[in-house]
Amino acid sequence: MAAEARAKAWRIVFLGPPGCGKGTQASILKEDLGIPAIATGDMLREAVAAGTSLGDKVKGIMAAGDLVGDDLMAEVVEDRLGRDDTAGGFLLDGYPRTVSQAETLEGILTRQGQALDRVVLFRVPEAVLVSRALGRKRADDREDVIRERLRVYREKTEPLVEYYSKRSLLDEIDGDRSIEDVTPQLRRLFG
Numbered sequence: 533m534a535a536e537a538r539a540k541a542w543r544i545v546f547l548g549p550p551g552c553g554k555g556t557q558a559s560i561l562k563e564d565l566g567i568p569a570i571a572t573g574d575m576l577r578e579a580v581a582a583g584t585s586l587g588d589k590v591k592g593i594m595a596a597g598d599l600v601g602d603d604l605m606a607e608v609v610e611d612r613l614g615r616d617d618t619a620g621g622f623l624l625d626g627y628p629r630t631v632s633q634a635e636t637l638e639g640i641l642t643r644q645g646q647a648l649d650r651v652v653l654f655r656v657p658e659a660v661l662v663s664r665a666l667g668r669k670r671a672d673d674r675e676d677v678i679r680e681r682l683r684v685y686r687e688k689t690e691p692l693v694e695y696y697s698k699r700s701l702l703d704e705i706d707g708d709r710s711i712e713d714v715t716p717q718l719r720r721l722f723g
């Protein structure tokens with residue numbers, strides 16, 4: 533990707549339901565843009581695996597497909613965004629997931645003298661999400677848990693589409709395509 537694209541300190545949020553492919557695309561785009569991809573789900577799974585006190589608190593919530601509380605997530609994200617590697621931008625994957633989290637994020641960035649540049653919504657039909665998820669083998673990928681995660685997404689996270697659209701930050705991409713076909717849509721946004 534062109535040097536000027538890398539020079540900009542992009543502050544990006546990837547928004548979309550579980551299984552929409554945003555994690556895969558985040559790992560590609562972070563290389564293009566030279567910014568860290570911050571996946572809160574990965575951070576929490578690492579905490580569970582390491583048996584930290586955070587891990588103990590979130591283990592049961594994650595297994596049930598529910599959302600970890602906004603206050604706990606605020607601590608996790610503020611701590612992570614305070615690290616030096618985010619000074620040149622970042623890509624958030626899986627945060628915010630509620631309107632309250634979006635407000636928290638806005639507060640953290642304002643205190644740092646920063647603002648989000650863009651929020652990318654990955655659109656994928658629900659039937660595709662369920663069949664994709666059933667093809668994966670993660671502890672929280674049982675069908676009842678998948679359906680619960682999708683229900684939680686619709687109820688708690690989908691309002692963020694309006695939230696960011698009102699702030700003129702939202703771009704949509706068609707996530708119901710192969711990995712190779714989704715990446716160019718993203719590169720057009722950040723090229």
Ligand code: AMP
Pocket residue numbers: 550572573574576593594595597598599600601605625626627628629633681
């Ligand atoms: P993910 O890998 O992004 O699908 O996240 C896996 C699980 O981690 C979610 O189902 C939630 O239980 C928890 N989690 C991750 N990010 C958040 C967040 N921003 N707010 C609340 N819970 C989260």
